[in-house]
Amino acid sequence: MLTRPEAPPPAPARSDLSLAEMHGSVRIPDAAGWTRRLGAFIGPGYLIAVGYMDPGNWATALAGGSAFGYTLLSVALASSLMAMLLQALCARIGIATGRDLAQLCRDRFPKPVNFVLWALAEVAICATDLAELIGTAIALNLLFGIPLLAGVVLTALDALLILWLQHRGVRWLEALVAGLMFLVFGCFATQLVLAQPDWAAVLGGYLPQASILTNENQLYIAIGILGATVMPHNLYLHTAVVQSRAYGEDREAKREAIRFATIDSSVALTLALLVNSAILITAAAVFHAGGRTEVAEIQEAYELLTPMVGTTMAATLFAVALLACGLNATVTATLAGQVVMEGFLGLRLSPVLRRLVTRLVAIVPAVVITWLYGESGTAQLLVFSQVVLCLQLPFAVVPLMLFAGDRLRLGPHAAPRWQVVVGWASTVVIVALNLKLLWGIIAE
Template sequence: MHRSVRVPDAAGWLRRMLAFVGPGYLVAVGYMDPGNWATALAGGSAFGYTLLTVALVSSLMAMLLQALCARIGIATGRDLAQLCRDRFPTGVNRALWLLAEIAICATDLAELIGTAIALELLFGVPLIVGVVLTALDALLILWLQHRSVRWLEALVAGLIFLVFGCFAAQLILAQPDWAAVLAGYVPSLSIVTDERQLYIAIGILGATVMPHNLYLHTAVVQSRAYGEGMAAKREAIRFAAIDSSVALSLALLVNSAILITAAAVFHAGGRTEVAEIQEAHELLAPMVGTAAAATLFAVALLACGLNATVTATLAGQVVMEGFLGLRLPPAVRRLVTRLVAIVPAVVVTWLYGASGTAQLLILSQVLLCLQLPFAVVPLMLFASDRSRLGPLAAPRWQLVLGWAATAVIVAMNLKLLADALGG
């Protein structure tokens, strides 16, 4: 993919900016994958619209971090995994690689389970059969990679807009209280003082920033053939930041829509303990009054699951090639990642059924929480390295906000991890 998308030199600024549209959508997928659905459903059903402010703050943090990813990728010509290999000792580098691989497998596990659940809800496919069928998505990814990165970006963006359309229709059917929705974006003291609200807020934050997205974004921005001069790189950084911010705004709207739907349907209907995807699907039709609501919910889930498998595969290739300098054929890479995820999913589904997959989904998010600091902190170290970035170094205000966001994300994720391990 490297420098495979031409950026027109003589065209106007709009055409040049459109040449950079795409990588942000590959990144945005990780912010609306099936792992995010449980926290949004739980938050909306339990506390109504109150936690919308957490979704907003989480997305603003993500926009800043992904903009820094684009900056270091363009400024250095290296992705985050390659920069780690350049800077850190071999032992540290191998440890970071292993943690990144665990995070990608955990991400793949969540996507696999989400896709299998969607197949069961839509077509009645048994969960264990759906888990095995999801392995076939490797064929789609291999075909798209053979075409070009633009085909991948088009598929991902198309599925994102499908998800957005499903939830737009869902909101029309749910008829939320829009005044209360807007009030939900205003910070509330109860989020901090109420222990249950704080716990779910941490879960929403913890499920938002995905470790593999940081590695992926620093690599995919280099698919654009921007110029070598300082002015061309500054323009590339600006356009890449706009691309990712717009795409992440769509992810914010989708995550907000999930929470708003849960608040308008379940919380308003007195069902305040809905947290599992299957339970939400079962309750939607009778509580909204039409089967279309449940169908739209399942279609959106399937699109999210398929989308996220594409980006997890790309991130896996970036991590392996960057940390180890080892290149595997895409088919082999996809097979290895999927086998690591599919074995526990098949075993748990066979033994425990739907309740077991719900617990496995939660476990995958805990694993991501454990790995996140080992991706965010290196990112901020490189973003702060003026000797490496030179004139393209991030402005001070971005660094201050970036380190503050890093501290909050790491602290919240460690709290979520500690609570999860404590039962």
């Protein structure tokens, strides 16, 4: 049974703050104009957005674009719109309560339920880390010729970069992430110019297609895209990182913070949508249009880009963007792992140990698959990791929606009715797609 408190909980003690080392560390300028105050809130959205364009997205977008042309662009759009709403709700509850989603679950749910939610969140983070690890190793192989297995092991060293940036402050993290995101966007903007897609067909691809629900292959990739776009661990992370702003405790200050944080995440996720769309459009314009409808391996896509587009620049930009995405996404996996473990269990580990634990769990299956199957197994593993993420989504989205509409806990900052209705509708769609996928697997 779920329990409800009789009154909103008191403000958390300093030792129980979410991401305590960065909590309230970014000052909001007083007596400044709207633009400067908004600028102080720009950043957390980009930490979240990198999870929506990590290497796992590449596998699903490449597979979907090469096999089905522009058809699955509608899934990318719908997934991004869901993500914008859900992340806006995350910012709302984080700012309104001063607690992250994992902490709220620990406050409200019985211990057995809390433990199950924690375990599922850890599985989602490991699946995310697995995709990032393999994607980064592939990029190192394509750019520098480093063997895939060695690249998988080398990616564990990114812990040093993350720890250094965390020591410098949250603004340094945000600046690096935003810079790499715009680098990726520039790479794919150039790719689109080189690929010369059919823009009329691109626009048509954003319209929903009935074949997505009736074709099992399309549905599998569609669910992978959904899993790669709406990231379970990001729902926990966003509720924590928005608290890095020193926005004040009064009603009007929190209202303004919610508004600015929503703008921040929505703009950043729009950029992520453009990148994801560009990957799928490139695959459709180059591979599907060229009769190569089974391109799913990132390495195969890299090798085919030069002869099919006619310039080596296309392949180089592809690999550079992949490396930037992989490095970028490690930031969110690290921070999300910290939020989930501290929030659900109240267990605080050193950043070094937390990173090593997360990497160890992800690196074992990656090393095994790479050792046994080499490059041929990486695409299937990447797509499968995204489907795993989608299967975990309901266990993060349902608690989020329970808190978003809780007027007792959020008070005047509870989500408007329309957001609650659309949020629950999105949850129903997610659960229904998961059930259809599982039924298809069982029926086989």
